[in-house]
Amino acid sequence: MEREGDEVHIDTEEASGGDNDRSLGKMLVIGTILAIVLLSAVWISGAVRFNHANPVQPEASATPAPAVT
Secondary structure (H helix, E strand, O other), rough: OOOEEOOOOOOHHHHHHHOOOOOHHHHHHHHHHHHHHHHHHHHHHHHHHHHOOOOOOOOOOOOOOOOOO
16 A cells, blocks of 8 residues: 555555455356245246146036026
């Protein structure tokens, strides 16, 4: 770190704290991909179980509904 008047000059290693590997970026990308896969699996499995094309119809009752007077 060097001072020149009111300015402070810091080199790259000092500013980054010496951490130049990309582990945090890799972890964020992997976590995002895992979240997308997990949420997609939940969404797809729910869509497969709940079939919109052939919904279950209630069976007709043998007795007619009472008449309203």
